[in-house]
Amino acid sequence: MGSAVIHEEFNSANADITIQSCDNVRFCLHRKNLEVTTGGLPGKTSDMIDGVLYLPEPAKVLELLFLFTYPQRSPTHLHDLDCDSLLDISEAAEKYKVFFAISVSVSGLRSFTSTEPLKTLRHALKYDHLDLADEAAPNALFCNPTLVVTGLSDTYIVPWLLYQSLAYKKIFEKAESTLKAFQNTFTYCKVEQRGICVTCRTVIAAWIWQLKQLSTTEALLFELEKFEQYPNSNLELARDFCEGSCNTHRRCIYAAEISEHCKVGLQKSQKFSEYLLDHRVEDGSG
Ligand SMILES: [Zn+2]
Ligand SMILES: [Zn+2]
Numbered sequence: 174m175g176s177a178v179i180h181e182e183f184n185s186a187n188a189d190i191t192i193q194s195c196d197n198v199r200f201c202l203h204r205k206n207l208e209v210t211t212g213g214l215p216g217k218t219s220d221m222i223d224g225v226l227y228l229p230e231p232a233k234v235l236e237l238l239f240l241f242t243y244p245q246r247s248p249t250h251l252h253d254l255d256c257d258s259l260l261d262i263s264e265a266a267e268k269y270k271v272f273f274a275i276s277v278s279v280s281g282l283r284s285f286t287s288t289e290p291l292k293t294l295r296h297a298l299k300y301d302h303l304d305l306a307d308e309a310a311p312n313a314l315f316c317n318p319t320l321v322v323t324g325l326s327d328t329y330i331v332p333w334l335l336y337q338s339l340a341y342k343k344i345f346e347k348a349e350s351t352l353k354a355f356q357n358t359f360t361y362c363k364v365e366q367r368g369i370c371v372t373c374r375t376v377i378a379a380w381i382w383q384l385k386q387l388s389t390t391e392a393l394l395f396e397l398e399k400f401e402q403y404p405n406s407n408l409e410l411a412r413d414f415c416e417g418s419c420n421t422h423r424r425c426i427y428a429a430e431i432s433e434h435c436k437v438g439l440q441k442s443q444k445f446s447e448y449l450l451d452h453r454v455e456d457g458s459g
Contacts, residue, residue: 180199194235210272234262256282283305294313310336310442310444311439311440314390318337336452343439351430361416370419390439397436
């Protein structure tokens, strides 16, 4: 088993249970604390070898987890941790049912829903934290759906796939129907008649297509802002902007409106938890 070292904080002389991490650190703990603060520790006596319980997690995960089993030491936040470390703690907390650690780590994961939508959403759905799922969902609309649902329970697979395709469609729906509804004009965009020239129509259609190819919601929001400031700089067509105000501003007079439709479309997506309530997958027995 390799030579184990005793953790320098969890070394109480009157401890009555020893737990060892996969990297050979021993934690001297109190059975009573584990019993009242967790639903899964210390586990069965038959799992112990020579009075030691061996767990597969490394010491850096267990030392944080065990802090939550001692009221006077419990951290109320874990804000120094990166997303992956927080997920490791969360996984272990769920596995051993360390209740306080579960709620604190889930609330810590909320600060990563926009930068790590896939990881936070998967964790939320895996362990039924629908509040967290609701925060991650709008940011996960561009994630590869297979990566989102692989390994999840049936409760979430079909609802998520339907929700994602519907919410994704909603982002661009109004922008696309608006573009279709413009009157065709050939020389320049005429705002009084909601007329659009062929160049601007093409440029905007190409722009919407580009937006759909993005891989994150964060990138979408960034591009929507950029287009308002200096549109079409990378498009060959933009050199031939129509006469009039589109040309003067180097931006189609409709660009801001299209951008706004996409932003509103994104905000308008239903909460995933509400969608789930409305679309329970039938079990086929009724
Ligand atoms: Zn135009
Ligand atoms: Zn225009």
